[in-house]
Amino acid sequence: MNVRGKKLGIAILVxxxxxxxxxxxxxxxxxxxxxxxxxxxxxxxxxxxxxxDGYLKSHESAERPDRVIRIEGERYAEAAGExxxxxDRPEGLDGxxxxxxxxxxxxxxxxxxxxGLYNVRIHYYPLEGKSSAIERQFAINGQVPFKGAEMxxxxxxxxxxxxxxxxxxxxxxxxxRQVEKAQWQTAPFEDSEGYYDExxxxxxxxxxxxxxxxxxxxxxxxxxxxxxxERDVKPYAELKQEYEAKGLAxxxxxxxxxxxxxxxxxxxxxxxxxSDRSSPSVIPYDVSKIRINTIGGLNWKLPGQWIEWNVxxxxxxxxxxxxxxxxxxxxxxxxxxxxxxxGEYPFKExxxxxxxxDTDWRMDVxxxxxxxxxxxxxxxxxxxxxxxxxxxxPLLRTVESSVLKLNEMYRKILIITSNTPDPYRDYELEKRIxxxxxxxxxxxxxxxxVADYLEQTTGExxxxxxxxxxxxxQLKEMADKPETVARxxxxxxxxxxxxxxxxLTVREQPLTLxxxxxxxxxxxxxxxxxxxxxxxxxxxxxxxxxxTEDYDSIGNTGEGSRSITVWITTGRDQAQxxxxxxxxxxxxxxxxxxKLRLVPPNILLPATLASEGPDVAMQIGEDVxxxxxxxxxxxxxxxxxxxxxxxxxxxxxxxxxxxxNDGVYALPEQQTFPMLFYRKDILADxxxxxxxxxxxxxxxxxxxxxxNMEFWLPIDTAxxxxxxxxxxxxxxxxxxxxxNFYQPDSKKSALDSDIAMxxxxxxxxxxxxxxxxxxxxxxxxxxxGEMPIGIADYTTYNSLTVMAPEIKGLWDFTMVxxxxxxxxxxxxxxxxxxxxxxxxQHAADKEAAWAFMKWWTDKDTQxxxxxxxxxLMGEAARYPTANTEALMELPWPxxxxxxxxxxxxxxxxIPQVPGGYFTGRHLDNAFRKVVNAxxxxxxxxxDYILYMNDEIAIKRKEFNLPN
Numbered sequence: 001m002n003v004r005g006k007k008l009g010i011a012i013l014v015x016x017x018x019x020x021x022x023x024x025x026x027x028x029x030x031x032x033x034x035x036x037x038x039x040x041x042x043x044x045x046x047x048x049x050x051x052x053d054g055y056l057k058s059h060e061s062a063e064r065p066d067r068v069i070r071i072e073g074e075r076y077a078e079a080a081g082e083x084x085x086x087x088d089r090p091e092g093l094d095g096x097x098x099x100x101x102x103x104x105x106x107x108x109x110x111x112x113x114x115x116g117l118y119n120v121r122i123h124y125y126p127l128e129g130k131s132s133a134i135e136r137q138f139a140i141n142g143q144v145p146f147k148g149a150e151m152x153x154x155x156x157x158x159x160x161x162x163x164x165x166x167x168x169x170x171x172x173x174x175x176x177r178q179v180e181k182a183q184w185q186t187a188p189f190e191d192s193e194g195y196y197d198e199x200x201x202x203x204x205x206x207x208x209x210x211x212x213x214x215x216x217x218x219x220x221x222x223x224x225x226x227x228x229x230e231r232d233v234k235p236y237a238e239l240k241q242e243y244e245a246k247g248l249a250x251x252x253x254x255x256x257x258x259x260x261x262x263x264x265x266x267x268x269x270x271x272x273x274x275s276d277r278s279s280p281s282v283i284p285y286d287v288s289k290i291r292i293n294t295i296g297g298l299n300w301k302l303p304g305q306w307i308e309w310n311v312x313x314x315x316x317x318x319x320x321x322x323x324x325x326x327x328x329x330x331x332x333x334x335x336x337x338x339x340x341x342x343g344e345y346p347f348k349e350x351x352x353x354x355x356x357x358d359t360d361w362r363m364d365v366x367x368x369x370x371x372x373x374x375x376x377x378x379x380x381x382x383x384x385x386x387x388x389x390x391x392x393x394p395l396l397r398t399v400e401s402s403v404l405k406l407n408e409m410y411r412k413i414l415i416i417t418s419n420t421p422d423p424y425r426d427y428e429l430e431k432r433i434x435x436x437x438x439x440x441x442x443x444x445x446x447x448x449x450v451a452d453y454l455e456q457t458t459g460e461x462x463x464x465x466x467x468x469x470x471x472x473x474q475l476k477e478m479a480d481k482p483e484t485v486a487r488x489x490x491x492x493x494x495x496x497x498x499x500x501x502x503x504l505t506v507r508e509q510p511l512t513l514x515x516x517x518x519x520x521x522x523x524x525x526x527x528x529x530x531x532x533x534x535x536x537x538x539x540x541x542x543x544x545x546x547x548t549e550d551y552d553s554i555g556n557t558g559e560g561s562r563s564i565t566v567w568i569t570t571g572r573d574q575a576q577x578x579x580x581x582x583x584x585x586x587x588x589x590x591x592x593x594x595k596l597r598l599v600p601p602n603i604l605l606p607a608t609l610a611s612e613g614p615d616v617a618m619q620i621g622e623d624v625x626x627x628x629x630x631x632x633x634x635x636x637x638x639x640x641x642x643x644x645x646x647x648x649x650x651x652x653x654x655x656x657x658x659x660x661n662d663g664v665y666a667l668p669e670q671q672t673f674p675m676l677f678y679r680k681d682i683l684a685d686x687x688x689x690x691x692x693x694x695x696x697x698x699x700x701x702x703x704x705x706x707x708n709m710e711f712w713l714p715i716d717t718a719x720x721x722x723x724x725x726x727x728x729x730x731x732x733x734x735x736x737x738x739x740n741f742y743q744p745d746s747k748k749s750a751l752d753s754d755i756a757m758x759x760x761x762x763x764x765x766x767x768x769x770x771x772x773x774x775x776x777x778x779x780x781x782x783x784x785g786e787m788p789i790g791i792a793d794y795t796t797y798n799s800l801t802v803m804a805p806e807i808k809g810l811w812d813f814t815m816v817x818x819x820x821x822x823x824x825x826x827x828x829x830x831x832x833x834x835x836x837x838x839x840x841q842h843a844a845d846k847e848a849a850w851a852f853m854k855w856w857t858d859k860d861t862q863x864x865x866x867x868x869x870x871x872l873m874g875e876a877a878r879y880p881t882a883n884t885e886a887l888m889e890l891p892w893p894x895x896x897x898x899x900x901x902x903x904x905x906x907x908x909x910i911p912q913v914p915g916g917y918f919t920g921r922h923l924d925n926a927f928r929k930v931v932n933a934x935x936x937x938x939x940x941x942x943d944y945i946l947y948m949n950d951e952i953a954i955k956r957k958e959f960n961l962p963n
Contacts, residue, residue: 052196053397055146059203065114066229073098073222077210078107083219090221091125093184097223102129103894105214108225112209117201118227120189120211125221126156126182131269131867132891135217138189138202141210145202150809153192153304154220155267157181158871165261165273165292168583172290177580178269178871184223188230193805194303194389194507195397197351199230217893236347236372243318248375251317255523258309259283260295260513264382265308269871270299274512278326279361280538281530282514287538288545294512298329299872301508306386311518313381318373320521321383322365324514324528327355332462333454335509336390339366342381346374352390355511356458363528371521383516387509391457395450399468400503402443403806406496409439411682411709411785413485418708419786421486430482437479444475447499467502471495497780500806507805562848563593567614569601577868578618585864586855592848608633608840615843616852618669622657622725622834625666626912628841630959635839636663640850649857653832654882656909666836667857668882673832673907674714674728675794675813675899682709682788690789691817693826694733694762701770704788712778712790713766716924724920726910727927729766729791731831733759735908736819746913747956747963749948751923751941761937764930774931783807791816793833794900795880802876813896815903828906834882862886914955918948 074086074096081104088096100106126134134154137144144150160176167173188199204227211225234242261273276282276294284291295307313319327335334354338345345351353366365371389396412433421427430437451468455461474495478485485492517525530538568575575598582594597614604620607613608628617624628634637643646667647655654668678690686707691697697711704711713729726741734741739755742748750756766772779796781787783804797813818828837856843849855861863886866879870891881887884904888897922944929940956963 052146052148052191052200055203056201059117062203063114063116064201064229065116065118067114069110069112069118069227071108071110071211071225071227072096073108073224075108076106077109080105081215087221091182091184093125093221093223095223097125097221099127099219099221100213100215101219102215102217105212106222107210107212109208109210110227112204112206112227115204115206117203119199119201119230120225120227121186121199122154122189122225123184123186123223124154125184125223126154126180127219127221128180128182129218130889130891131156131180131871132218133268134220135215135893136220137214137216139212139214140202140204142212147809148191148193148196148200149189149202151192151216152189154187155185155304155306157183157185158266158269158271159264160273170289171286173275173292174580174583175272175275175292175576177584177868178266178272181265192304194387195393197388197390197393216895217891233345233348233351236349236367239347240373243373243375248318250373250522251313251315251319251520253520253523254314254319255517255519256311256313257526258311258383258516258518259293260307260309260515261292262309263295263307264310267304267306267386269867270874271295271305271307272299272872274299276512276514277542279530280534281361281528287541294514296510297512298508298510299874300512301387301510302874303387303389303507303509306384307513308382308384309516311381311383311516313376313378313518316377317375318521319376319518320365320367320371320373320523322363322517322519322525324361324363324517324526325355326359326361326512326514327357327510328359328512329357329508329510330464330506331357332458332464333357333392333506334458335511336388336392337509337511338386338388340384340386341374341376343384347372352388354390361514361528363525365525373521376518383518387511389507389509392506392509395453396503396507398446398450399499400806402446403496403499403503405439406443406492406499407784409433409436410489410493410496411707412436413489414708414786415706416708417486417489419710421489423487425486426483427486429485436485437482440475440479444472444479447475448472464502464506467495467498471499493784493786496784500783500804503805504803562591562845563595564615564843564845564848564852565595565597566616566618566852567597567599567604568618569599569604570619572598573872574869577865577872581861581864581868585861586852590848590851590855592851594852608842611842613840613842615845615849616837616839618837618856619835620666620838622836623912623917625658625836625838626660626914626916628838629660629663629665630914630955633841634665635841635843635846635849636665637667637839637850637853638662638664642854646854646857649859649883649885651882651884651904651907653907653909654834657834657912658836659911660913666838667853668834669837669857670835670880671832671882671907672793672795672834672880673903674732674791674816674830675797675903676791676816677782677789677796677800677811677813679782679785679788679807679811681810682785686788690812690814692815693820694817695820697817700789705770709785710773710776710781710787712776712781712787712792713772714778714791714793715774724924725833726831726920726923727763728793728831730759730763730923730927731908731910732791732816732829733762733819735829735831736827741910741919742913742916746911746952748952749919749945751919751948752945757938757941760926760941764927764937767931768934779803782811794903795878797896798876798878802874814899815906818906828903829908830903830906831910832907834909857883859883859885859889863889866890913952914959914961915948915951915953918951922947 076098083101084106085099086096087099090097133156136152138149138152158178159181161179162176165173165176190199273292274294274297275290275292282293284293334356337353339350339353413429416427416429416432447468451465454465474492478488568578575596579596587593604613604617625634650668654671655664658664658666676690686703688700688703691700701711715727716724734756737755737759739753739759740750743750767774778787778790778792779799815828816830818826820826837853839849839853862881862883866881869877869879926940926944929935930937953963
């Protein structure tokens with residue numbers, strides 16, 4: 001064959017292959033995009049290997065006996081722990097119940113004649129506790145049946161403290177406080193994460209079965225537990241036929257408007273009414289004053305949260321329900337709700353109601369153009385709307401599973417390549433990790449199916465889907481070119497982290513409601529949006545009000561017989577909560593009015609110099625009070641007769657930074673300290689246990705580094721280290737070996753001692769000999785597993801609880817490693833950091849200011865404030881109070897609280913001295929010289945101690961103190 005013929009043959013072959021590839025690809029792509037929900041769930045289920053899905057599959061042939069088996073609470077077989085008792089007619093119950101505390105466990109024996117799958121429900125009363133949901137672990141015959149049963153949540157009931165919304169003396173509405181309105185409730189055992197619509201089904205064998213509930217949070221009274229079968233809910237089409245058969249007709253010319261902010265009960269204190277000023281159409285409305293006029297928003301977003309309203313209809317008949325709502329947070333994803341009337345779903349469609357994205361207010365009639373009709377009898381009814389994940393749930397389960405598998409693969413690759421792989425080396429990862437390519441392809445297909453389903457259902461390709469496509473693209477490229485995996489590791493980690501964030505974002509389902517309308521189908525509904533003229537008036541009025549309204553003052557500003565001015569430097573939400581507490585308890589009890597102002601943190605000094613400062617300053621740094629005391633600008637609290645009684649609320653470590661020249665110049669509000677965080681799953685895989693001593697840490701380092709994993713020690717990354725506090729690791733090593741920062745007379749630094757020098761040398765060795773990282777995002781690396789253990793401030797617990805749902809149950813925290821003493825005891829001492837409330841010396845009425853400080857740091861006030869903040873902003877805002885009794889009353893799980901309490905007993909405070917701000921600054925400078933410049937640790941620290949001592953001497957001379 002000549003050359004031309006060969007070329008022609010090759011060209012034809014290329015064309016044929018090209019069209020065959022298109023033909024092969026196109027139908028597959030169309031099939032993916034046309035995929036229905038049942039097909040998608042089949043893919044999800046195929047990938048499930050454990051958890052509830054796996055449990056159901058293992059019992060898919062089991063029967064579902066149609067019967068109810070009741071187990072009376074007081075007839076328990078066994079109880080472990082103290083506090084379990086039987087009570088007669090507790091909380092208005094007609095009969096007896098068993099009281100169970102927030103620790104221990106209780107078990108019942110039940111005779112099951114027909115084996116099979118049963119749903120389980122409980123009739124309970126939430127006893128007074130720490131204001132959080134009740135949590136229990138459920139076991140059958142001593143075994144937790146699946147992962148979801150490890151943590152079952154049971155709601156408390158919350159409502160507005162006052163029936164009507166109050167106003168301050170400037171005409172602004174006050175956000176109503178949420179109080180618990182406990183009552184007996186019946187609740188099924190169901191998924192607290194919202195991943196499953198239906199209550200859990202549990203398999204029970206024939207014969208006597210032992211059921212156990214182990215407490216992890218909050219006490220409860222139990223009347224009975226029942227095994228039963230959840231009834232199927234009819235679809236609307238079937239119910240509509242029943243309406244016609246019964247002759248039910250729609251009501252005529254009737255419309256009832258229920259203001260959403262007037263909800264009668266909620267599942268969480270976070271669901272307090274809100275103020276919305278985005279549109280003049282919101283009812284009620286004022287151009288400049290705060291009006292509480294909506295409910296929900298970003299607070300009403302977590303699966304299982306519900307809000308309930310009362311409605312009273314004047315006659316029997318069929319009604320339609322409409323909602324004035326706004327969903328302006330989830331573009332490309334819809335927010336889902338379920339609706340119940342009088343405790344039951346009216347029909348199947350009410351389990352999953354979608355609300356699409358829209359930046360404006362909308363009036364949605366349930367059912368759309370052909371509204372659903374609801375049969376309501378004359379009289380009062382309860383309408384409950386709950387956050388539901390709906391069809392998003394299997395997508396989230398799938399992506400969460402993918403994140404865990406991809407993180408596991410990332411760690412396997414990390415063991416071979418390290419954190420800094422050679423970009424020019426082929427590590428032959430596909431040979432050393434045989435399943436790597438198959439995992440990449442499998443997860444790419446799985447995540448692609450999620451993206452396709454979202455695009456199909458929402459009809460758009462948004463940023464929510466873009467994250468998934470980016471991950472899919474990278475996985476396919478790494479599967480096709482495994483030699484490039486090593487140099488893609490950083491991007492791979494970022495994209496997997498993006499998937500974790502995607503789970504958080506999509507799992508949250510916010511929705512804001514203005515009002516509900518229950519009406520006849522022909523009733524004319526109000527317009528949702530304002531007219532152009534109303535908008536113009538709204539904008540112009542708001543502009544004028546910006547010059548006339550006082551937006552810095554919070555709540556009432558009226559004068560009582562005595563008055564003080566208090567400045568707070570945190571957010572408006574915190575200030576509003578504080579002001580509500582002041583108006584509810586402090587002012588009525590003391591007859592002292594408080595002018596609370598929200599100010600920037602840096603304004604206190606110039607205001608004090610200009611004699612324009614407050615009487616009391618709150619939430620200030622621990623370096624401020626002593627600096628003011630040196631200048632005679634802070635009041636000495638030991639002058640008050642009851643100071644010692646007030647000081648007993650705190651540990652001595654909390655008062656240490658505020659002690660100066662035999663006086664105390666502030667009270668601690670918050671106190672934080674380090675804890676050791678660790679991944680239980682990864683340490684178990686490596687055959688490691690949490691270290692109890694620093695020697696255990698040294699032993700662990702080699703195992704971690706062998707697998708290219710790291711141990712994290714806290715290090716401050718502040719660019720400006722002018723007010724840098726001494727490093728937490730150094731302070732820990734110093735205190736555990738009996739060292740101090742300053743001489744007893746505070747005239748010189750004590751860091752020139754052999755103990756301090758050795759502690760400094762040990763600290764720097766972690767970075768010079770063991771190559772610990774100087775800079776890292778510990779919470780993120782903790783999520784991925786490349787830093788499976790580390791020391792961090794205990795408030796990191798709050799962030800991980802909220803921001804890392806994919807590793808829930810896979811991590812824990814405990815005491816910081818200690819130093820073994822000569823007598824064999826292990827010293828776990830760590831240093832704390834605090835914020836304070838301080839009285840200024842120029843306060844006109846010091847007794848009134850002291851009364852406020854005593855009230856604010858009191859246990860009841862601190863508990864109320866902590867619970868309100870967590871109720872308002874969620875678990876991430878859990879308050880780190882310095883009051884020892886108050887911490888015990890905040891909603892920590894008992895196991896975690898005990899860990900905190902054990903560490904708190906070892907906490908020391910770092911004293912403040914004149915010129916002490918040089919200590920943290922030059923300690924950091926010495927550390928950098930050793931780590932970055934290779935200088936001898938003793939010489940580097942000795943050089944900087946001279947600067948520290950010079951500054952202390954200069955400041956003592958400036959303030960006429962003896963040198």
